[in-house]
Amino acid sequence: MTANLLRLPSGSVVDGWHVSRELGNGGFAVVYLVEKNGKPYSLKVARHRDASGDDKQTHARMVREATTLLMLDHPNIIRHRGYGYAETGNMYVVLEYVDGWTLAEWKERKHPTIHEILRVFVKLASALSYMHERGVLHRDLKLVNVLIRKSDGEPIIIDFGCATYTLAEDLTEEGLPPGTERFRAPEQFKFLREHKNEHRARYAFKVADEIFAFGVMLYELLADSRPAEHRPRIALNNPMMPPPPVRGVNPRIPLALSELVERILSRDPSQRPVDTEALRRELEEHLERSGAEYMVPAHAPSEQWSSEPSGVGGPPVVPSNSPTPPKRASSALAAGAALVVVLAAAMTFWRVSGDLPSLPPPPHSSPPTTSPPDMSLPSPAPMVLPSAADVGQKEGSTVKMPTPEVSSQGRPTRVRNKVSAVECAALSLVAALATGCPSSQIRPESFTCPAGAVAAMEDELHWREADEFALTLDDRHDREGKIWFTPGSEVVGVVPKMKGHDRRQLEVAPPGTRFYGKAYYLSDKLGRADGPALVVRYDRVKLPGQDERPICFVVEGTAFAFKDGRVQGQNFNVGYVVDRWP
Known part of the structure; x- marks a missing residue:
């Protein structure tokens, strides 16, 4: 091992910091994942570059970095945990490890x-x-x-x-x-x-x-x-x-x-x-x-992950180098088209990617073959939302904010306006959630499990399709009882230490296994007889002592209540491995 090209093998020890593996390297330093007293840290070691021979400058850069970090203590800035010298004389800095x-x-x-x-x-x-x-x-x-x-x-x-x-x-x-x-x-x-x-x-x-x-x-x-x-x-x-x-x-x-x-x-x-x-x-x-x-993704998930060409299997995708947005349909046509879609689909699911006004169809698209519904039906009435602070209002929007009644004591009382099913369907998803529409939902798009996730589950995790694992859906809350989920929000689940896990789960998803995903709310479109469904879709997993891997794992449960855009569900449930959803 030379002073110019320092490499610390797994298992080596630097001043009590046990090296697990290399995390990355650059022109001035090599970074390792290390462990001390059972906790992970990052160890950054100055790297003396062969080409320039600037060992003094590289050392000076590490001294400056350590000095800089000692001046800072902020929750959104990496924290300094120590510094010293390796046996070769290379200076190192220890930092908090951020997973x-x-x-x-x-x-x-x-x-x-x-x-x-x-x-x-x-x-x-x-x-x-x-x-x-x-x-x-x-x-x-x-x-x-x-x-x-x-x-x-x-x-x-x-x-x-x-x-x-x-x-x-x-x-x-x-x-x-x-x-x-x-x-x-x-x-x-x-x-x-x-x-x-x-x-x-x-x-x-x-x-x-x-x-x-x-x-x-x-x-x-x-x-x-x-x-x-x-x-x-x-x-x-x-x-x-x-x-x-x-x-x-x-x-x-x-x-x-x-x-x-x-x-x-x-x-x-x-x-x-x-x-x-x-x-x-x-x-x-x-x-x-x-x-x-x-309140919608900056890009539709299908634009980010779909391997299909633009315009196939999803909404038109705007090229990232497009100088100007495509022309929109007039507001009257857009409103009519939205109502046609809603009525013709018989209140089918709204996707997150459909929350914004629809783009016009591509020039090559053919007209619909189904007969349009009777357009003499009344247009949906302007919607009333509970609070301007909750969802806001864009100038010129047809969605109207409520004018709450005022009690004799001067306090606003609850808005009495009720929302019809047609009005709910005509709203954007966020507005519908805020209004409390019973048919509103944030749902994941249908998907086929990516090849990389399938390979990771089969070859590395040894999971099989339809394997079932019990877990706490959101580890920020107690395992027992009901908790509130915000549709579209991230959740981290964990397999708890408890009696009752079957042997299969203990082998391939033991206690301490952490699942990363998002919560969604669905109406009873899944055919559930016991009412609305809460769905948590996990796309990453980390077993104790192992690296994170991509997965396709879904938990379905009953949603017991709906309030202020959130749904209540059981925090402990059983999920299953899938190759596609739904």
Whole structure:
């Protein structure tokens, strides 16, 4: 083992930290999963590069990273747990271990709503504001340097290898500070052009650069249906050509949000928010004003996972490089078409991807062969929602907010308006849930289990189709009794330690096995005789001491009550392995 290329084999020990495996490596360091006192950590060891021979600079970078992390203590910033030197003399830093997805992976696996994406970015802005108040600049914000922790969905900013702080010494002779080209602000490239003949010119990285990189991350999550995929993308930092508005690439994005992202990515730094605290406030205010159009996934799950071409087996897919959204049908035609679909389908399920106004059919699509229903039926009346604060209202919407009655004491009383079945069907899913429509639901799309999940279950987990396992559906609550589930929300289930597990489950899904998925609410369309159904679909699993693997596992249960868009169900149930759903 040389000092220039350090590799720690599994089982080796560094100052009491037991190495399990390598997590990743880069130009300046190698990161390992280690364990101490029964707890996992990340061990980052300075790597002396053969090509440059910059062992002093690499060491200096590790010292700077450790110094930077000692200055910070924030729930959304990776936490420092120690430092020292390996036997070879390489400096190391110990960090908390975050079991999570990168931002891009989270987007593809969990299909977050626009509201959920904004909520994550409000927390990231808060962490950056905290960091900047202490004179620290990250300088390498990008999708892979933010993890979403699987246990609670919290975003964590990681990798401070390029960070700097007030009065820190320069460690590079280059004109630009270290970073990733795609996330650099356009003024950095302008600086290089203007000072190309000045060898000593150094660009001073500023908060405005950090805000631009933040905007690139937000743009890519909103505009790109598959941000984790490695493929060429449009440059968002071209000094001469601004990117198309995010709404032009993805018509699901509300106009106000698109305009905010456009300002964050302005070619002129003075047009961006003045600092990250101002950015946080703007995002938070925007989040508080968000309405029903924010409560749907930024992209339909079928756009992200379907292997079928656009227009086959699902709604038309807007190409990620499309400069402008397709033209919409007029509001009158859209309303009529929606009513036709509702009546002809006899109140069939609404999908999450159908919450927004429908796009017109592709030019090549043929007209429907079924006869349209009698259009003399009355149009649904304007809907009344319980609270403007709950789902919001877009200007010009036909969905009307309630005017509550006021009691003699001046307190608003309960809105008395009742909702008909036709009115429920005409609502968007979010509005229907908020109104308490009994037929409303958030359901997963029909799917065939991906080949990778099938292989993992058969070859690695040794699961068989229709295997049944008992588990606590949401481990944040007690196993016994009924709990409230929010349709579309993430849940983490766990196999509890208890008597009664059969031998098969103890062998292949023992106590401590954790399931990751989402809860859904269905009416009795599954043919259940005992009323509405609560469905939890898990797509990932982690057995004790093993890596996480993809799966297809479904739990069906009775929903006992429905209130404020949530459903009540039993927290302990039996699920089964599936190869398709439903």
